[in-house]
Amino acid sequence: MSERPDDPDIFKGGMPALSARLERGDILSELCPSRGILRHLASRWGFMVLLVLMTGTHRFSELRRKIGGVSEKMLAQTLQWLEGDGLVLRVSYPVVPPHVEYSLTPLGLEAGGRVKDLADWVEINLPRIAAAREAAQ
Amino acid sequence: MSERPDDPDIFKGGMPALSARLERGDILSELCPSRGILRHLASRWGFMVLLVLMTGTHRFSELRRKIGGVSEKMLAQTLQWLEGDGLVLRVSYPVVPPHVEYSLTPLGLEAGGRVKDLADWVEINLPRIAAAREAAQ
DNA sequence: GTAAGTACCCACCTTGAGGTTAGTGTGAAA
DNA sequence: TTTCACACTAACCTCAAGGTGGGTACTTAC
Numbered sequence: 001m002s003e004r005p006d007d008p009d010i011f012k013g014g015m016p017a018l019s020a021r022l023e024r025g026d027i028l029s030e031l032c033p034s035r036g037i038l039r040h041l042a043s044r045w046g047f048m049v050l051l052v053l054m055t056g057t058h059r060f061s062e063l064r065r066k067i068g069g070v071s072e073k074m075l076a077q078t079l080q081w082l083e084g085d086g087l088v089l090r091v092s093y094p095v096v097p098p099h100v101e102y103s104l105t106p107l108g109l110e111a112g113g114r115v116k117d118l119a120d121w122v123e124i125n126l127p128r129i130a131a132a133r134e135a136a137q
Numbered sequence: 138m139s140e141r142p143d144d145p146d147i148f149k150g151g152m153p154a155l156s157a158r159l160e161r162g163d164i165l166s167e168l169c170p171s172r173g174i175l176r177h178l179a180s181r182w183g184f185m186v187l188l189v190l191m192t193g194t195h196r197f198s199e200l201r202r203k204i205g206g207v208s209e210k211m212l213a214q215t216l217q218w219l220e221g222d223g224l225v226l227r228v229s230y231p232v233v234p235p236h237v238e239y240s241l242t243p244l245g246l247e248a249g250g251r252v253k254d255l256a257d258w259v260e261i262n263l264p265r266i267a268a269a270r271e272a273a274q
Numbered sequence: 275g276t277a278a279g280t281a282c283c284c285a286c287c288t289t290g291a292g293g294t295t296a297g298t299g300t301g302a303a304a
Numbered sequence: 305t306t307t308c309a310c311a312c313t314a315a316c317c318t319c320a321a322g323g324t325g326g327g328t329a330c331t332t333a334c
Contacts, residue, residue, distance in 0.1 A: 027256055028185060030206035034259045035181075037266055042179035042255075044172075044292080048165060060311055068167035071293055076312060086269020096300045097310040107265055114258050118179075118251040119164050122171045128244055129174055132223020181321085197281050208323055213282060233330045234280040 040081040041111055045074050049082060050104070050112040051119055057103040087111055174222055178248055182207050182215040187241070187249040188256055190225065194240040224248055 027034045040046050048067045052058060058066070064075055079102060082088040087108030093099040104112055122129075164171045177183050185204045189195060195203070201212055216239060219225040224245035230236040241249055259266075 027188070027260055028203060028205055032260075033267070034256075034263055037259050037263075038184065038256070039181065041259075042184065044176065047175065047179065051164065061309080066165060068165055072312070073294085073314095074292055077292090084270060085266055086272070087266075092311090097302090098300090098312075100311060105269075107262065107269060110262070111255075111258060114251070114255040118248075118255060119171075119175070121248060121251050122174050122178075123164055125244065125247070126171055126174075129222055129224075130170070132242075132244060133221060135223070198279080209282070210284095210324090211322060214322090229281090234332090235282075235330090237281060 037085055040078075040085055041087065041115065043078065043081075045070050045078040046082060047115055047119065049075070049078055050087070050108065050115045053088065053102060053104045053108065054112045054116055057101050060100055060102070063102065082108065177215075177218040177222055178224065178252065180215065180218075182211050183219060184252060184256065186212070186215055186219060187224070187245065187252045190239060190241045190245065191249045191253055194238050197237055197239070200239065219245070 026032050027038070041050060045067065048070070049063065052063055052066050060075070060079075063079075064070060064072065067075070070078075079088060079090065083090050086105055089103050089105050089108075091101045091103075093101075163169050164175070178187060182204065185207070186200065189200055189203050197212070197216075200216075201207060201209065204212070207215075216225060216227065220227050223242055226240050226242050226245075228238045228240075230238075
């Protein structure tokens, strides 16, 4: 990891203070809160919610239709996780029938960019991965 | 939600045929194989294996020591997934005690770069996310 | 002689992600 | 009149991800 040149011995015997590693954010540590965030946005549905919201604001049922196979329950839960992490903005209009709009916050837009990079790479390289799979067979 | 259409109108409007979307790799579709790959490399431990292997070749127990909290079983299973996807190279020397070296394939190196981007972003932006969390209360 | 390290595999168990079904209260369309 | 769409919530269930503890066949170090 290139931004960790100062502590080659971070993992050997003499670890720097745990608190220092956590402040900076050390995902390899068991206690680091970044693990939880990553579980949300790299979850099965979190990934795809970000991908769709990258294309613009959506209503709940629009998201549900675009993301193949997601259940109402999991979509609602995933949206709540991402809202709690400050990545997704939920705007509810008090009309009937209900009208709720979901979009990305600036934070969510940044994260979404990275997520999209990874997803795009996987999609583009599917043939190479499939080939590796058969070779490994 | 009994709508289980066969179904090209998940996406209304002029979407290309499902088969074409799958060839290109359409992660939003239920049947796209990229979902499985993503489950592996965005899994709890797959993520961190890639991060550590980005720093170079490692032995099994080196990985285990560096990745806080991973069990032997899950590390072995994760490595097998990633090896099967052609992202990780496993080289075993027939000596005793056993000696096995894990490294990234060119494919794994590319994927690892994206994974690292995402992980770095999360680590760096932990404070902003924590602030959003408190604001959401 | 015994403890620890090596890279695992096996059997069993727990946990939580995720699925299924049902229900809410309205307005609008059939 | 009945049905549907909307955006959910609650209850219940399943199943794989993940954890725990044991064993292996050796070697080196204490």
